[in-house]
Amino acid sequence: MTRRGPRPVNLRLRRLLVMLPWLAERGTVSTTAMAEHFAMTVPDLMADLTLASLCGVSQDPRDLIDLWVDEEAVHFGIPKYFNRPLRLTAPEAFSLVASATAARNLTGSDLGGALNRAVDKVARALGIDDVDRLVVELETPAAVADFARAAEAGVEVTISHWSVTTGDSVERRIVPAEVFMESDHWYVRALDLGVGAERTFRLDRIESHQVGQTRHDVDLGPRRPWFSDPVETTRVTIEMDPAWMWVLEQYPGVTIDEVTTPRPQGWVSVSMPVSSERWLQRLLLRLGSHARVRAPESWTDLASDTARLVLTRYGKK
Amino acid sequence: MHQLERVTNLLTLLLSARRHVTFDEIRNELRGQYPENLVAARAAFERDKSLLRDEGVPIDSVVLGGDQAGTTGYRILRSEYELGDIDLEPDEAAALRVAVSTIRMGQTWGVEALWKVDIEPGPARDGGAAPVVVANLPVDPRLPLLHRSLASRCEVSFDYNGKSREVRPFGLLARDGWWYLVGHDRSVDELRTFRVDRIAGEVEVGRSGAFTIPEGFDVSAVFPSDPKLLPDNVDMGADVAEVLVDASDVGVVMAQYGAGAVVSERADGSTVFAIPCSNVRAFDQWLLGFVDRAEVLSPPLLRQHVVDWLESIGARA
Secondary structure, three states, rough: OOOOOOHHHHHHHHHHHHHHHHHHHHHHHHHHHHHOOOOOOOHHHHHHHHHHHHOEOOOOOOOOOOOOEEOOOOEEEOOOOOOOEEOOOOOHHHHHHHHHHHOOOOOOOOOOHHHHHHHHHHHHOOOOOOOEEEOOOOOOHHHHHHHHHHHHOOEEEEEEEEEOOOEEEEEEEEEEEEEEEEEEEEEEEEEEEEOOOEEEEHHEEEEEEEEEEEEOOOOOOOOOOOOOOOHOOEEEEEEEOOOHHHHHHOOOOOOOOOOOOOOOOOOEEEEEOOOHHHHHHHHHHHHHEEEEEEEHHHHHOOHHHHHHHHHHHHHHO | OEEEHHHHHHHHHHHHHOOOEEHHHHHHHHHOOOOOOOHHHHHHHHHHHHHHHHOOOOOEEEEEEEOOOOEEEOOOOOHHHHHOOOOOOOOHHHHHHHHHHEEEEOOOEEEHHHHHHHOOOOOOOOOOOOOOOOOOOOOOOOOOHHHHHHHOOOOEEEEEEOEEEEEEEEEEEEEEEEEEEEEEEOOEEEEEEEEEEHEEEEEOOOOOOOOOOOOOOOOOOOOOOOOHHHOOOOOOOOOOOEEEEEEHHHHEEEHHHHHHHEEEEEOOOOOOEEEEOHHHHHHHHHHHOOOOEEEEEHHHHHHHHHHHHHHHHHHOO
16 A cells, blocks of 8 residues: 655645635534545544644634534634635636536536526626636537436437448447547447447447437446557557647547657657557548658558558549 | 644734734744744745745735835735635535536646635535536646736737737637637737647736727637638638548538538438638648548649648658
């Protein structure tokens, strides 16, 4: 078992300044409930609150923060210093406004009026007079709501899914667990009943879907990082012009785990996992002459072979 | 003494102060908490102040007069420190909670903000169940500062594409997986759009209230909805390309552009679509994703451009 290091002072202070007014509002709270609310362990909570109980403008007990902790609960007496939370920091304000603005775009969201009112109140408190200057555009296809409802109900959905690898559409029966958006694409993570395993499908490649009635008890656990299954991936080393790194940035989950010292012409060497040859073909065509595969050897000619294949469509050999 | 205890004491002292207090007075009040050595004590005090300011605590400092002339006094105004009453109704607080748990930005900013604004006693948080719809928004550490500058009408300056820019921010837009800053670039006296992650280095912020945003300015409206519509100064002789797509991939293009983009259908199921191509680079990235299952038919210059691109890959091999 690894032992974690000490918690940074800034994080402990940040948490303390929000916990004290929260506690002042409530008077007495169970240590377990409070630790859960603030995503801390009970020992960490007790350590921070015990320390806080020794703080004040002087060491006169009448000047100390009026709280005490026993085994079961935290008790707060007379508020002296931290009656209200610290104002929102710039990152907190941005995050709140951006999240709320984005959530208003979600199809099927029934937050509607309550969220609008909440955003207006928060903006007023922050002195922001026009929240509309920050716009988050989330295109949510209608299917998002269908798959979300299916995930909540645990019912299976029959989909016709187009495979980018084969170019064919295949019918599958899935039980959705989560619908998520990453790098501007929506995906449904589901149990594929045909293979009895978790699969993720891009929504814009699902040509049709039919929500069924049959319920399944599915618990896929938290989402794993993209390409986390080593059986399904191959590690590729590409040398490329760093000015074209933006092409890689478009792919969700591409983790560039190594960029080495620049090559003589200023290129860099990038190592990354690749899920299929077809996927790599598309990437190499998009990078054009600005990249070349160095390893594995079986793919060093993949770019030129693929380019020649496409050129036949244009009457070239 | 632990720094957290000392800095909490310093915070209670500055919040309780009825006038600005000097470092010597602080050291006297917090006797035994700062090192005996004056230089070490000063360094520790500077670290504490910096920690508080980094956490958003507004420490006001002034150079005093009278018998303390030339020394700096410090104080925290409670009105500046405290978050005002937001008075969220239960449904508004719940809507904000859902928004923050649904829209993720890879940071804890949103959760920390919720702890602050959702301070009123209310029902316990909903059992910790993961939401079935999650959207991941890109994040950049400079976004909060740009957002605050926008709200406060502060000019910002930064380096972009190798040039120094002085920009009056008019709006922030999240679209297609990227954040954009739209504003008046004083260096060229024109409206400009900047992708936030491509801003080089730090953003400098000028004084607040430096400008007004033109009446009716709409950040979404000034920004084309499809990246392939963004001009990139390469004239291909037309803004719309005719692209022949194999039957296997017609469903995908139909989902992207709709039946209105269909120019003609062929007997084998392949279809000719009209696709925007003002931004040739964005068009290339889209087209090459189909590998050999799509072909540009017109305009001729664009078709030749694609051939040249593919031949450059073969030539380099």
